[in-house]
Amino acid sequence: MTITLTLLYDRIRWDEKELLDSARAKGLNVKEVDAKTTLLNLNKKADEDYGDVVLQRCISHTRGTYASACLESKGILVVNKASVSEICGNKLWCTLALIRAGVPTPRTIIAFTPESALKAAEEIGYPVVLKPLVGSWGRMVVALRDREEAEAIIELRSQMNGALNQIFYIQEKVERPPRDIRCVVVGDRVVAAVYRVAAPGEWRTNVARGGSTEPCPLTKEVEDIALKAAQAVGGGVLGVDMMESPCGLLVHEVNSTVEFRGAQSVSSTRIADEIVEYAVNLVRR
Amino acid sequence: MKCSECDAQINVPDDAVSGEIVTCPDCGLNYEVVKNEDGVLLKPAESVSEDWGE
Secondary structure (H helix, E strand, O other): OOOOEEEOOOEEOOOHHHHHHHHOOOOOEEEEEEEHHHHOOOOOOOOOOOOOEEEEOOOOOHHHHHHHHHHHHHHEEEOOOOHHHHHOOOOOHHHHHHHHHHOOOEOOOOHHHHHHHHHHHHHOOOOOOEEEEEEEOOOOOEEEEEHHHHHHHHHHOOOOOOHHHHOOOOOOEOOOOOEEEEEEEEOOEEEEEEEOOOOOOOOOOOOHHHEEEEEEOOOOHHHHHHHHHHHOOOOOOOEEEEEEOOOEEEEEEEEEOOOOOHHOOOOOHHHHHHHHHHHHHHHHH | EOOOOOEEEEEOOOOOOEEEEOOOOOOOOOEEEEEOOOOEEEEEEOOOOEEOOO
């Protein structure tokens, strides 16, 4: 039986083209479905044939998560699961999952008012990092070096619209080299590990912020922590980010729609092949 | 194909697929490629939203 894999997208980037090329090279039937023009009728079992497995690769986290939930309700196998996307797309849910699983993660305090947020920053000790609960590519992630900065930024945040902006996620600013480690986890394997090096004048390491990618040796410690973090959020195809602190590795983020172009540029394993193979094996199970 | 904003010529690569983004070389406007039975079309791309990306 030839397996049919559907790529659910809202924008085709290099990563999605790689996945499509890989799936076709493996002889799969491949369908491309644009989430922007798709209707998901919740009262019908199947209003469109999504084949055996859906790779959900929407660039919009919210769109992707909601689409996954609708597809799963029809009994369709989706990678990653909606529950995984939901956890990874919210920094608080993700941190709670990591802590529950005993994965080392930076010290974090949640506060619900600007006044409490300042107290949280004092309790952790400056410098601290203020992050939005939902956000990506390092946007609105800001380092607060002292109380003066904290007062200004927290006041600005408190005046922003949106209920989630009134929840303050404050984390220690971990002492680390100007890089972090990105592990691409596929199922129960780390298929690539790379350093993401911050661009000059930038402390955030996101490739979207100009960060560059270098090979990273996959030590037993890195592998163990990456796999444990992936399991903590429910498993699947994930990007686990960790920092090298003086106290050891600390996981600060797990991404559910992992962008792997940077990792691929310094990795000998074809990451798209691993992801497609994982999806195929889920069908065969 | 012409840019709706500045009328510049936009070349769509032969291997472009639906959902891919092409950019006007003159004004930088992004377009999404749509390939269907009518051929290749360009529609203005969605702008970046706060929940985009990893």
